[in-house]
Amino acid sequence: MSSNLSLFDHREQFYELILNSLTTGIYVCDNNLVVKFINQAYADYLGLPREQILGRPITEFIPDSRAPFVTSTGQPEMGNIRKFKGKDGERMIVVNRQPFEYSPGAIGMLSHTLFSSRGEFDAVMKRIEYLDKKVASYERRIRSALSPNYTLQSIIGESETIRRFKECLVRFARTNAPVLILGATGSGKELAASALHCESERHEGPFVSINCAAIPKELFESELFGYAPGAFSGAHKDGKVGQLELAHQGTLFLDEIGDTPLPVQAKLLRVLENSTLCRVGSTQQRSVNFRLLAATNRDLKAMIAEGSFREDLYYRLSPLRLIVPSLHQRKEDIPLLARHILERMDRQDAKISKSAMQALLMYYWPGNIRELRNVLTSALSLCRGDIIDLEDLPPEILSDCGKLAAEATASTFSTRSLAAQGPDSSPRDPKLKKNKDLASTLAGNELRLIVLALNEYDWNVAKAARSLGISRATLYEKFKKYGISRSNYNQLDKDKP
Known part of the structure; x- marks a missing residue:
């Protein structure tokens, strides 16, 4: 104990003992x-006794030392990494060099290595490399999660309707307006929305998509704006980043915006007006x-009248309005869409018969492209082999086809009867004009093709089919x-003018 006390009384010896004890x-x-x-x-490290180094320039032992700089x-x-040769071979170390002024105008330097052995350095470098890979992996996953799933090329169709829609979308994409x-x-x-972001x-930047109808009302605010640590019971201790912050420097897409709660x-x-937000709490x-x-x-607008949607928010959201055409407005794209959907299902071998395709073209499609995908999924599970035929389609499509065909048949008989009566017998009933729409025309064409085929093969059903x-x-x-029936066919023949 007495020797330790005497050592504490000699500070220089004590400090030297401590510094020499470091690894x-x-x-x-x-x-x-x-x-x-x-x-x-x-x-x-240098492979020399301390006494031989003290009092001599460090550049004698480390010629490329950074001490002069x-x-x-x-x-x-x-954190400077350097290599030099010591008694145990080439060594790689990490060095901190810190200047200090020990008298006016005189600057010295303290050099401190961070590792005592190559093994320690290698272990730390492996750990850093592992963490770098981990961070890169998380960054890739975040970018993937916040990336759009579709581009402009994902919009399938060549009709005039969809062509005009794409042109409008590209023009809107060039602006920064909502x-x-x-x-x-x-x-x-x-x-x-994805295509708008990509263009x-x-x-x-990130593309953050939020389905407002899928978020519970009590969680809506914390989901969008995030929350501070301890903002409410059950909150994560570190808080949470909101979806609005995740969209920084990118695009925020609010689907089903009409389901957003009034508060x-x-x-x-306020966020749209000030470009700032506060997390909950x-x-x-x-x-x-x-x-x-x-x-x-x-x-x-009807929701605004009811008081369930803010009028000022509506006008903030809608300086530009993009109307996505319904499928029944571009039925000529159905063959392309159907082929694309089958390919996405990995069923490139599957085909759609002419009659089934005609039925798809005649249907109104209230569920649009999503309904078309569901119909083809169902038909693929029911069809025999790789051809989707008429009987593989859902009842609602066949029912619509039957109605339209009946209307087309009635229209054919009515038109031929009027033609037999002479040119002055023009239809006065405005309901007859409804038969001129696309669906009725397609149904009439199908009926006409079937009768022509039967006539060509003298009503031999197998050959006609x-x-x-x-x-x-x-x-x-x-x-x-x-x-x-053949009797109807004969009636059509008799009605010819």
Whole structure:
């Protein structure tokens, strides 16, 4: 005990003992680079006794030392990796060099190594490499989660309707104004939003998509705006980043915007006006910069009249309005869409018979492209082999086909009777004009093709079915649905003017 006490009384000896006990190297030099102190660990690095190093310039032992730069500029160097040869071979160490002024105008340097062995350094470097890979993996996952699923090329179709829609979408994408996307359910509003983001100047930023109808009302505010630590019972101890912050420098897409609660609408309006937000339970303002896209299939103006949607938010959302065309407005795209859907299902081998395709073209499609996908999924599970035929389609499609065919048949008989009566017998009933729409025309064309085929093969059902690309069973089904019989055919012949 007495020897320890006497050691504490000799500070220089005590400090030297402490520094020599360290497993990492330390040396101190003056402004002339002369080594004033070096501990045993650093001397071991150099492979020389401490006494031979003290009082001599460090550059004698480390010719490429950075000590001259540090002492002349007074600038520290932290975390510098260097190699030098010692008694145990080449060594790689990480060094901190810290300047200090020990007298007016005289700057010395303290050099401190961070590792005592190559093994320690390798272990730390492996750990850093592992953490770098981990961070890169998380960044890739975040970018993937916040990336759009669709581009402009994902919008399938060559009709005039869809061509005009795409042109409008590209023009809107070049601006930074909010866009309100309107369209029926299943028409592809989210696809349009993704394409808008990809075509915009923010395409490299995040694309955050939120389905407002899927968030419980009590969680809506914390989901959008995030919350501070301990904001409410059950909150995560570290708080949470909101979806609005995740969209910073990118695009925020609010699908089903009509389902947003009124209190949240007020806060969202404030964010759009000020470009700042506060997390739930916090007073700290956070800047956000994103482009807003919103979509709905509801009548927002009617909701404003009811008091369930804010009028000021509506006008903030809708400087630009993009209307997604319904499938019944572009039926000529159905063959392309059907082929694309089958390919996405990995059923490139599957085909759709002429009669089934005609039925798809005649249907009204209230569920739009989503309904078309569901119909093809069902038909693939029911069809025999790789051909989807008429009998594989759902009842609602066959029912519509039957109605339209009946109307077309009635229209054919009525038209021929009027023609027999003479040119002055023009129809006065306005209901007859309804038969001129696309669906009725298609039904009439199908009926006409079937009768022509039967006439060509003298009502040989097997040969007629082969020429039409359908089975005999399918042709007999059409006889029932369209009311086709040889007696009707003969009646048509008699009615010719």
